Amino acid sequence: MRRGPALAVSFGIALLLSLLVATPASAHNQIVSTTPSSGQTLTELPAEFSIQTNESLLDIGGQGRGFALQIRDDSGRYYETGCVTIADATMSTPARLGAPGAYTMIFQLVSQDGHTVSGEIHFTWAPSGTVTPSKGTTTPAVCPGTTAAPATGSTAGSTGTGSEGTRNATVPLADVLWIGGALLAVAIAIVVTLLVVGRRRREDEVGGDA
Structure with missing residues (x-):
């Protein structure tokens, strides 16, 4: 019996299906750590807010398309610069906050498989010393040199306690x-x-x- 070609075709088809179907479903980046962490009370302002994952992030063309970090207080004001730095498996933005109180860090990133992952990190700002608060803005900031402002709304592929859309949602x-x-x-x-x-x-x- 000549089974060689038939087995080769069967194996090739199975491999093709696994590449096109199974891989995207299992390749989403996983969140390893965040600054601040969920539920944390910050007493000092860090140099930056960041999200670290288990794999390198997919930043096609180095333009940060599909990535965003927003910092929002309970009154709905935003404190991020609008600019996101992507380095290997970490995305970050300079840290700015307003008056003491509850805050939410809203993030979106692009996994190695091309899918977006988004979510929210809730934390509290309680400075131990005298700190000059940032004024914040009523809408998300736009990084200099970009043309589109961040948009808010629900997105798919969320993690954490919920998701909100961010700049360049897909x-x-x-x-x-x-x-x-x-x-x-x-x-x-x-x-x-x-x-x-x-x-x-x-x-x-x-x-x-x-």
Whole structure:
């Protein structure tokens, strides 16, 4: 029985399906640590607010598209600069806060699989010394050099105690298609290789029988 080519095709199809279906569902970055942490009471202002994940973040083109960090108090005022720094597995923004009280850090990042992950971190600001509070703004800040202001609203793929939309809520479709196309090309190359190997094996078997 000539099972080589049939097994190669079956294996290739299974691999293709696993790349296009199983991988995206299981490759979301996981939050490892945050500054501040959930429920923390800050007595001193850190240099920056940050989110660290278990894998490198997907910052296509180095433009920070799909990433955002917003800091909001209970009255609805915002205190972030609008600028986000992405370094390997960490995203951060300079820390600014207003009067003592309850705050929420709203974040969105892009996982290695191209999907966004968003959520909220609730914390309390209770400075131990005299601190000049920032005035804040009534709407999310826009980083200099960008053209679109952050938008608020629900997003998918959230973690934590809930999610709120942030600037550039989704990765551009062209980028997502590029990622999917790359995976498809790899899968096709593997299938073709397996078919060629199976065909050569069959030819060798036929030659041996002759």
